[in-house]
Amino acid sequence: KSGAVWLDSSGTTMATRILITADQKIHESANPVVMLKAIKNETEISASREAHRHAAAAKIRSFKELEDKIASGQVVSELDYSQSLHEEYAKEDGFYDLSFTTIAASGSNGAIVHYSDADPEVLLREGELFLVDSGVQMLGGTTDDTRTVIVGTPTDRQKQVYTKVLRGHINLAMQKFPEGTGGIALDALARSHLWNAGLDYGHGTGHGVGAFLNVHEGPQRIAPRGADEPMKVGMIVSNEPGYYEPGWGGVRLENLYVVMTADGLPNHPDGKRWFRMDPLTLIPFDTSLIDWSEMSEAEKGWLLDYHQEVWNKVSPMLNNDESQWLWGKCQLPDITISA
Numbered sequence: 574k575s576g577a578v579w580l581d582s583s584g585t586t587m588a589t590r591i592l593i594t595a596d597q598k599i600h601e602s603a604n605p606v607v608m609l610k611a612i613k614n615e616t617e618i619s620a621s622r623e624a625h626r627h628a629a630a631a632k633i634r635s636f637k638e639l640e641d642k643i644a645s646g647q648v649v650s651e652l653d654y655s656q657s658l659h660e661e662y663a664k665e666d667g668f669y670d671l672s673f674t675t676i677a678a679s680g681s682n683g684a685i686v687h688y689s690d691a692d693p694e695v696l697l698r699e700g701e702l703f704l705v706d707s708g709v710q711m712l713g714g715t716t717d718d719t720r721t722v723i724v725g726t727p728t729d730r731q732k733q734v735y736t737k738v739l740r741g742h743i744n745l746a747m748q749k750f751p752e753g754t755g756g757i758a759l760d761a762l763a764r765s766h767l768w769n770a771g772l773d774y775g776h777g778t779g780h781g782v783g784a785f786l787n788v789h790e791g792p793q794r795i796a797p798r799g800a801d802e803p804m805k806v807g808m809i810v811s812n813e814p815g816y817y818e819p820g821w822g823g824v825r826l827e828n829l830y831v832v833m834t835a836d837g838l839p840n841h842p843d844g845k846r847w848f849r850m851d852p853l854t855l856i857p858f859d860t861s862l863i864d865w866s867e868m869s870e871a872e873k874g875w876l877l878d879y880h881q882e883v884w885n886k887v888s889p890m891l892n893n894d895e896s897q898w899l900w901g902k903c904q905l906p907d908i909t910i911s912a
Contacts, residue, residue: 579604624712628665631665638657650693667713669711672715676704703724741767743872744762760778777794778811834849852879
């Protein structure tokens with residue numbers, strides 16, 4: 574049929590193009606729906622915050638249960654934990670499904686960035702890292718988070734690597750930036766402490782996330798190359814630096830953040846607004862893996878504030894035993910969060 578055909582060159586295949594007849598006009602431009610999905614409105618952001626509270630409560634319960642089982646001498650496999658986590662998610666109001674297959678990678682399997690099939694034969698062992706990347710589709714939003722925890726007592730090297738990854742995560746999370754800044758400019762913030770130690774990771778630092786839609790959804794991303802869509806207020810993006818070493822394992826620490834305006838800064842010389850990232854994910858980091866001698870006061874302050882927010886927003890959703898466990902996980906050395 575004659576008429577105009579709208580094509581988005583970033584996502585149109587050649588097979589689609591050859592179907593267009595000579596009497597059809599081509600309007601080549603970005604798909605307007607993409608940006609409407611990427612920039613969440615206040616209702617979507619509020620619903621996403623609630624979805625993340627529920628997802629956090631479930632994952633926190635799963636980690637407590639895991640710790641209790643290991644302390645009692647039970648044998649736990651990757652698959653055991655993955656199934657247990659799914660069960661905890663399913664208890665939450667608004668749960669619809671997982672947003673992707675849970676990555677539950679023990680020991681050396683953590684070095685496989687997108688390890689997907691939790692193995693019933695791979696057991697969680699003393700002294701090994703356990704990387705859990707998971708998310709859910711709640712009726713109010715889509716979640717995606719990663720925590721790496723230690724089974725037992727960590728080695729000095731495990732603490733050194735974990736701390737560098739965490740400091741990179743915090744570095745990006747604390748950064749304020751002017752309107753018009755894209756992900757390429759932000760990416761190195763998460764890598765700097767790793768780079769200074771001769772370490773790196775081979776994936777992007779962050780991806781956009783939908784609202785009860787795709788867990789990977791652009792156009793925004795944080796990566797050293799590729800499309801560089803400027804961050805906009807209302808966009809949700811992940812912050813997930815990591816380190817992976819075959820035969821040793823992996824560390825990845827991922828939160829989702831929503832871009833918001835940053836107050837209290839002088840006016841930008843070009844009149845641009847200042848932006849910041851506000852956390853959606855509400856799960857404590859494993860403080861037993863932190864080398865506190867490497868942490869700056871600003872980094873400790875950010876972590877304290879973050880753990881305080883985790884406690885304030887998630888503890889009311891837990892029973893007494895679970896909330897006491899969370900209380901312990903939110904403490905920093907010589908610093909106590911407020912009850």
